[in-house]
Amino acid sequence: MESVVSLSRFAILVKKLGREERCRAVLADPGALRAAFARAEARSVVTVPAATTEAGRAALAELEQDLAGAFLLSPEAAALDSMSSYEQLFELARTGFGRTALSLEPAQLAELVFEALPRKVMLEAEDAAPVVADLRLFYAFLERVFALPQARACLEVLGEGAAERLAEAIGSGEHFTREKAILLEGTKAGFDMYTPEGIQAYVAFMKAQAGLH
Secondary structure, eight states: OOOGGGSOTTHHHHHHTTOHHHHHHHHHOHHHHHHHHHHHHHTTTTTOGGGSOHHHHHHHHHHHHHHHHHHHTSGGGGGOOOSHHHHHHHHHHHHHHSOOTTTOOHHHHHHIIIIIHHHHSOOOGGGHHHHHHHHHHHHHHHHHHHOOTTHHHHHHHTSTTHHHHHHHHHHHOTTOOHHHHHHHHHHHTTOOTTSHHHHHHHHHHHHHHHTOO
């Protein structure tokens, strides 16, 4: 049994959300959740999200919450810096590859981390090391609990030099989406681009700069 000190500080969220029993069931029988994810992919819930029913999307979100909760209850998550890294992994795996975290291949993970993340997510170069470290914790969990065949190769993708490579990609700005470029420009100009008010203020500022009303 895991000791209290081995648990992530985020584990309290699993308890507050009333999901501890479900998530501990995942740890006891990980094969059941893995099979559920495979069925979701087989039904194109992941690969063709636009054609998926609301019920299908809700079911997939439930599976992802079960996986995330089980991770947060694991000893690997004790060193976790932030929940955002694996949450971004879930979303980008779905939207970029039509995959789940359990079916993402090493080459796809590399593209996600070193291309999609810098292009789409608001990150600074100093965020690279904790992001890579958190993803390594997640894949160590997948390897131990789910015996995921590709987990070891995914850990190698996130191994030596990965943080430096991600930091370089974040700093280059070569492939930023227009949305991310605008967010970065607004942030550098001193606006809080994480709030609607800040975005509106930045838009008004840019219109004034351009002489638009």
